[in-house]
Amino acid sequence: MFCKCAARASRALRPTHPRCGVLTLPALSDTVSASGTSWSHWTYKRESSNSAWSSKVPQIPTWEPVAENQLPPPTRVSPDLVDKLERLALVDFGSKEGVDCLEKAIRFADQLHVINTDGVEPMDSVLEDRELYLRDDTITEGECAEELLQLAKHTVEEYFVAPPGKKLN
Template sequence: MLDFSEQYKSERTLRNKSRVANSRDDEIYIPTKPTASPIDQSKVEEPPLFDKALVTHLEKLSLVRFSDEQAVFNLKQAVRFANQLKLVDTTGVKPLETLLEDVPCPLREDVVEDPMTKAEVLMNAAKTVEDYFVTPSENIPLEELNTLNLPEVEEWDQKEMDKRNLKGSERKKRE
């Protein structure tokens, strides 16, 4: 596991200026410079095998068509990156609540001004039926297009992993 808490303890601290939480425990640790922490790729959970069934399932859920092998490869790399994030030890790191925590957020009075008629509101809708908004139908099955070459995606993925492992072993030799 990567441990970022030690890095932050030695850095300068800032007091949280939040109106909600303003106690002694509300210190934020900010590093003075960015740091890179190499991740041991052997500890990263492998993404699932992207076979035709999984790709079709993901397309139906997301309504995104993976038009070529590069799109599937990019998705697999994103899953691998997300799996790397699981190795980050966030013990002692407080979650970010908002970037604008010290900026006041004024609220306006809730006053009704010149209300719209039902007909005026429905004019904004692309489609209506009997004075109701109509939304698109649920996920419509995608038509099957040309078959993706998924073994090629696996080959690209293996080459990428070999490249990363080579860089990692070179880094260890230098240390």
């Protein structure tokens, strides 16, 4: 999904608000517990410029509008591609508005073609300057295939049977 304000900002091809659509994670000390496992969520805190900590992530947004003449020609989505996307993504683009929205999203993403990445090393993580802890990779449960198969609505031999999806042409 993309930012709705980006779709209507075709003149400058940028969101009207720099933080549009960005979700905030809980603070570092907050944890989420799922099935007995505790996970810490990391958030980015803006550090002062004189801090010894330096990050490759900019302290402020570095957004510059891209001129229309720098972008590749607008992408037109063919009806065949719409049909294929509807089958694969199980999303209905049946209306002209849906196709227009998809084309505007592609146009917004076309700005990535203009970015000069010469000499920029790929990042493993946006938090690559911090040590991120993982839990131990130990098996805590197992040998429950029969129990799990009993939960399925349909099975054949020792396999789940999924309901049929959309028919492919």
